[in-house]
Amino acid sequence: MSQETSSHTYFVPLATIMEDHGGNLSAAMKTDDLRNCIVTMPIDMDVVKAGVQSFFVGVAVTCDFDSPEALSDEFTRSAPEGYIPIFAWIPANRYGSDDFGIFIDPNDHGETLVNGMIGEVIEQAQIEKTVAELADQKPR
DSSP, rough: OOTTTOOEEEEEEHHHHHHHHHHHHHHHHHHHSSOOOEEEEEEEEETTTTTEEEEEEEEEEEESOOOOOHHHHHHHHHHHHHHHEEEEEEEEGGTSSSTTTOOEOOOOOHHHHHHHHHHHHHTTTHHHHHHHHHHHHHOO
16 A cells, blocks of 8 residues: 555755765655655756756655655646756665666656756765665665
8 A cells, every 4th residue: 555645755955965964865864764755956057949947856766655646746836936847756665676767757858958967866866875775674
């Protein structure tokens, strides 16, 4: 049974992870006893043929969600005015299974640009390490 109705998801700015936790999402999640979070990063990019655009990137790392829809909806609602939301979901509880993957919300901003921004969050917050650690933990 999914715990989506009773689980909380917290927005954690990438800047906070970098400053307060040495770029380690796992440490941030342990400090605040989190099982579900969305790492956020606002960024302005000079896009070819479009000029400077503002994006609000979110990478959700979860243990208690069966699908990304509710997370994506909340993330999109919380995007700062004037920012284009770019959302990805990584279900840590599926790590090591055939159902594991990085799910990216459909958008029309180009695969290279979007993957680059999401990849930056994943790398800077050490999300790969975090997912492996979360997968090793027993469910609550």
